[in-house]
Amino acid sequence: MNTEIIGTNAGSVWVALNTADALGVKQLKKITKLKDKELYAALGWLARENKIAIAPDPADEKEIIVTLVNE
Numbered sequence: 001m002n003t004e005i006i007g008t009n010a011g012s013v014w015v016a017l018n019t020a021d022a023l024g025v026k027q028l029k030k031i032t033k034l035k036d037k038e039l040y041a042a043l044g045w046l047a048r049e050n051k052i053a054i055a056p057d058p059a060d061e062k063e064i065i066v067t068l069v070n071e
């Protein structure tokens with residue numbers, strides 16, 4: 001996996017979050033059809049650029065919720 005692919009995947013995740021406001025990892029995987037390591041690399045890309053916020057899901061301690069950061 002190279003940076004071009006990770007950037008493309010990050011764009012797919014951003015589009016999904018822009019449409020839905022906040023999503024869990026399971027939902028993001030279903031919407032974007034990315035594999036685990038592709039999704040986590042994309043989330044890392046977006047987190048590094050301060051585009052997303054990540055928080056634990058109060059309803060499920062094994063899940064995280066991802067939201068876009070308002071600029």
